[in-house]
Amino acid sequence: MDFAFDARTEELRARLLAFMDEHVYPAEAVAEEQRAELASPWDTPAVVEELKAEARRQGLWNLFLPDAEYGAGLTNLQYAPLAEITGRSPHLAPTALNCAAPDTGNMEVLAQFGTDEQKKQWLEPLLAGEIRSAFAMTEPEVASSDATNITTHIERDGDEYVVTGRKWYISGAMNPDCKIFIVMGKTDPDGADIRRQQSMVLVPRDTPGVTVKRAMQVFGYEDHSHGGHAEVVFDHARVPVSNLVGEEGGGFAIAQARLGPGRIHHCMRLIGMAERAIELMCRRAVSRTAFGKALAQQGVVQNWIADARVTVEQLRLLVLKTAWLMDTVGNKGAHTEIQSIKIATPRAVVGILDRAIQLHGAGGVSQDFPLAELYASARTLMLADGPDEVHQRSLARRELKKYL
Incomplete structure (x- = not known):
């Protein structure tokens, strides 16, 4: 293993360090001041959108995605020192670069497993930073450290899936720009292979039966900058079968x-x-x-x-x-x-x-x-x-x- 960063990494590090000094650190206090004046604490402060525009202008955008078709095409080794720099301001810098969880993981899922239609409808606006997303896996009623425990049902009814369950600590779900959930549930709860019981489906936030119930605090913080961590209820929410991610049993x-x-x-x-x-x-x-x-x-x-x-x-x-x-x-x-x-x-x-x-x-x-x-x-x-x-x-x- 070569411990030296390659030329591209060094160049991006220099640009990112300058971006942090010139734009991100000064914006930390500004973001808090603007948030206090917003109609909802979950709305995005104007300075965040300004940071996103500047980061995109400077080519510091979607650095996390190794697929060159959609992202910067960096390897994990190239991205590591860049992600470290953003960690110095974790509640602002990753969002400014469109490199914030859970959107990063959701974009990776859509890029790797999504259909052309799913990519056009959801991946493209996520890559552009126009919308946010959430990943709905953890549940309050079971030990979610064992993912095979999840109880949310995803039942097929003709050309639709019916999603019923309760999730919590769903990161980003309080943000009004969060438009899509990737929901993990069981399509075959009695299947012999417990690792083939689960599937994932795309559930738009405005789907009837979807309720973002409340914000969950973390040590008393509501984490406004990341769009919070919400409890979300899916009460017989119906989505087209085409919203399946990958294959049934592949969740x-x-x-x-x-x-x-x-x-x-x-x-x-x-x-x-x-x-x-x-x-x-x-x-x-x-x-x-x-x-x-x-x-x-x-x-x-x-x-x-x-x-x-x-x-x-x-x-x-x-x-x-x-x-x-x-x-x-x-x-x-x-x-x-x-x-x-x-x-x-x-x-x-x-x-x-x-x-x-x-x-x-x-x-x-x-x-x-x-x-x-x-x-x-x-x-x-x-x-x-x-x-x-x-x-x-x-x-x-x-x-x-x-x-x-």
Whole structure:
């Protein structure tokens, strides 16, 4: 593995770093001020649309999508350092570049499994940043860490599918620009193969029977910038059979194909969150005095900063190795590494953010610094895309199999 970034990556990194300094960081406070004046907190502040237009003008658009027909055509290894940069402002930068979850995963699904009609109706406006989308998988009534548990029914009735079920923590669903749901449910609940019981269908938001019931909070945050996390009820919502994604019984496999890139994208951005936390720690440490000397001269603070730097360098190398493997041997060949980064990265970044909050004292848990919101996001990623324990279980089984 070559540890140097290639010429295209270096060029995009330079442009993206400049874009962050000149446009994104100054827009963070502006977005919050504008949001307070909106008719609905879920509406998009004007500055976000301005950022999107500027990013597109600069060619910093759809960088996540490796398919050159639809995206930038970057490899995972090329995209990794770019996603890390956007993670420094995770509630603004990914959206500005049209690289925000859950739209990224949904666009990947449509690009890989969608019909020509589905691509024209939904993928094209998503690629253009004209609409948003949501992925409806997690349910409140079952342990959704085991995707075979889902209870939402997708029943065929002539030329239509009837969707009935209750989902929650459906990211992006509160945003009025969210126009389409990719819904996972069971078309064959009694099938012998539990991994062939599920299917995915496209359900437009305005379909009769679809109710976005409420916003779900995360540590008290409603995450307006990402369009929230909603509870959504599907009460006999009817869609054409042509809205099936892929094939009947293919939902579990599509979910796995979707979640692999999603997991590494989250880890890339998490490293950016950690880098911003280290920067804030250092700035705080050199600017505050306690017990007669700067915090930067206190041994415990120096240990926190040193440990954070070592941790980030370790995580970055593991994420880059995983990206390289995904590019060279495919997602299945990188399965161990994908699970490893999913376990290690959120846990470690939560620890770094916790120290950064401690160093900032009361300010660390306040709205005056981004640390508390970053902490909530990082801690949530120990659950999202599969909780740590599920990945640990799978990874341990793979290791033990060598000795059985």
